[in-house]
Amino acid sequence: MKKFLFYINFILILLIFSLTGCGEKLDLSQFPINGGGGGNISDTVYVQIYPEWGGYNNPKDILVGLEPLIYIADTDNNRIVQLDISGGFISAVEAKHPIRLAMDNNLDLLAICDSITDIGDTINVVYRYRLYDGGGILSNAPRISFLTSAQPTPISSRRRKFTGISTFPDNSVLISRVGPDNSSFIDPDNSLIKVTGRNSLTSVQPLSGFQTTGNGIFSVEKTSSIITFRTNPTDFILTRNTTDFGFKVEWFEFDDVNGSYNPKFLPETNADIVRIQLGTPQKVAVDDNSNVYVIDSGRDSLYKFNNLGMIKGESFGGTGSGTNQFSSPFGIAVFNRVVYIADSGNGRIVRYKLSTDLN
Numbered sequence: 203m204k205k206f207l208f209y210i211n212f213i214l215i216l217l218i219f220s221l222t223g224c225g226e227k228l229d230l231s232q233f234p235i236n237g238g239g240g241g242n243i244s245d246t247v248y249v250q251i252y253p254e255w256g257g258y259n260n261p262k263d264i265l266v267g268l269e270p271l272i273y274i275a276d277t278d279n280n281r282i283v284q285l286d287i288s289g290g291f292i293s294a295v296e297a298k299h300p301i302r303l304a305m306d307n308n309l310d311l312l313a314i315c316d317s318i319t320d321i322g323d324t325i326n327v328v329y330r331y332r333l334y335d336g337g338g339i340l341s342n343a344p345r346i347s348f349l350t351s352a353q354p355t356p357i358s359s360r361r362r363k364f365t366g367i368s369t370f371p372d373n374s375v376l377i378s379r380v381g382p383d384n385s386s387f388i389d390p391d392n393s394l395i396k397v398t399g400r401n402s403l404t405s406v407q408p409l410s411g412f413q414t415t416g417n418g419i420f421s422v423e424k425t426s427s428i429i430t431f432r433t434n435p436t437d438f439i440l441t442r443n444t445t446d447f448g449f450k451v452e453w454f455e456f457d458d459v460n461g462s463y464n465p466k467f468l469p470e471t472n473a474d475i476v477r478i479q480l481g482t483p484q485k486v487a488v489d490d491n492s493n494v495y496v497i498d499s500g501r502d503s504l505y506k507f508n509n510l511g512m513i514k515g516e517s518f519g520g521t522g523s524g525t526n527q528f529s530s531p532f533g534i535a536v537f538n539r540v541v542y543i544a545d546s547g548n549g550r551i552v553r554y555k556l557s558t559d560l561n
Contacts, residue, residue, distance in 0.1 A: 235336055248504075248516050248541065248554040249523050255289050255551035261544040262553060263485065263533035265303040265311075270337065270537060273311060274544070275300035276549060282331075284340040287537075289551075297329065302427070306369040308400065309333045311340065314364045316378075317350065326364040328377065331399075349397055351379065355406055359388040366428035371435055374398045378425040379439060384414040385555045392422050394440070411462050417448025419465050419476070427485040429493070437466075441483040441496060451496055453511070459482035465523035466511070473511030480505065485544075497534040499541060502527065504534070504543065504554075516556065523548045537543045 214556040250530045259278035266272060271284040271292065281302050284292040299316040311331040317323050326351040336343030351362040359381060366378035372395055381391025392414040398404040428445035436456035439544065445449065453466040453475065481500025488494055492509035504521025520527040529547025536542070542556045 217322060246516060247557050248294075248518060249557050249560060250541070251553040251555055253289075255285075255553075256281075256549065258544075258549050260549065260552065261533065261548050261551065264535045264542045264544045265305060266535045266537035266542065267305045267311070267333075268307070268309060271338075272542070273303050273305075273340070274514070275303055275313065275533065277546075278299060282311075282340065283478065293339050294529045295341050295343075297343075302365070302367050304367045304369050304375070306373040306375070307371065308373060309338075310400070311343070312348070312367055312375065314357040314367055317347075319360065325360050326362075328364065328367065328375075333463065336404075346401070348399075348405070349375075349377070349403065353403075353406055355389050355393070355395065355408055357386065357390060359383060364389050365426055366429040366440065368428050370430050371433065373400070373433060373540040376428055376430055378422065378428045380423075380425060384395045384423075390414040392425070394422055394425070394428070403407045409463065412549070417444060417446055419449050419452060421449065426483060429488055431488060432490075438489065439486050439494060441486045443482045443484055443499075445482060445500070447479060449476055450483050451494070451507075453474050453494070462494065462549070471511070475507045475511035478505075478513065483533045485534045487534045489539075493536075495534055495541060496535055497528075497531045499528075499530045499532055499546070502529065504528075504531075504532065504541070520552045526554075528552075 258276045261274055262277040263275040270287055276283050277299055280298050281294045281298045283294045286292060297315045300313050302314040304312040306321045310542045311333055313329045314326055315329055317327040318324055327347055330346040330348040331343040333343045351364050352358050352360045362379055363375055364379035365380055368376050377395045379393050379395055384390040385393050396407050415423050424442050428438055428440045428443045430438045439453045441532050453465040455466050457464050462473040467476045469476055479508040481498045483496045484499045485497045494507040496505045501519060502521040505517045506514040508514055518526055528545050531543050532546040533544030543552050545552050
């Protein structure tokens with residue numbers, strides 16, 4: 203009996219080491235994942251839907267809009283593509299190096315792209331596409347230059363970059379920003395910025411209480427994406443693509459009494475979402491049940507956590523271009539129980555549905 207328990211413990215240690223190691227890519231398809239408190243091992247797995255959507259060049263993001271229509275940041279083709287829900291082409295617009303997409307309740311599409319200044323610097327710009335004014339067709343929608351990464355808050359810098367964007371139910375916009383200058387107590391580059399306004403900026407306000415450097419639970423260094431909730435006016439989740447040991451997926455809840463943000467999951471809660479060391483998480487998405495989906499380009503894998511922060515057995519991955527494999531995936535969206543992934547290195551969009559939902 204003791205020998206049996208020894209072997210069981212040894213196998214569990216190897217499993218934990220595989221999940222927490224950050225040096226090599228992890229093939230999650232080799233075994234079902236059980237976080238030890240919330241995930242149940244079962245025969246439920248994600249099944250790839252065919253055909254794949256190909257013809258893209260390093261696509262960095264995918265969004266399912268409220269219509270619902272599909273929007274793809276076809277990054278190295280310098281365009282944003284609009285599809286119907288079955289993948290049929292509707293329209294496309296030229297956009298320099300689009301990397302992130304979002305939509306507000308006005309059906310305005312927001313896109314982080316590049317722009318060249320009059321002195322030759324490349325900065326990020328958030329474009330607002332007024333889809334309603336264009337009859338729902340992206341190529342007909344008026345485009346507004348809404349916000350640039352050089353916007354003073356109150357200090358201006360052309361070295362800052364935007365990495366994530368999402369919208370709250372009141373149509374305010376939350377943007378993650380990174381940059382090399384973080385010694386200023388007044389306006390460090392690494393920050394989360396809440397923006398209001400539609401035709402023009404009404405306010406631009408960095409959120410307070412976050413750490414600009416390091417790998418602590420409040421750190422926003424190397425933030426790679428951010429997602430808000432359709433029905434929650436304040437809370438959000440961010441990912442950090444640091445290769446160092448640290449907290450890489452962070453869910454923040456707003457404390458109305460103290461007027462501050464607090465992490466929903468702390469290390470002592472033993473929640474997998476803060477316990478497991480991911481590789482290089484690039485994008486986070488949530489579904490209607492507040493399940494959390496993280497696409498990891500360092501591990502070529504998809505991680506799924508429930509709303510208690512425990513990993514689900516449906517998580518999977520592997521390096522390649524075959525079924526249930528990725529090459530440096532960068533974007534993810536979830537709609538109607540279908541998971542859409544921008545498989546950047548393979549130049550394609552791949553879709554997955556749970557085996558229990560195939561009918």
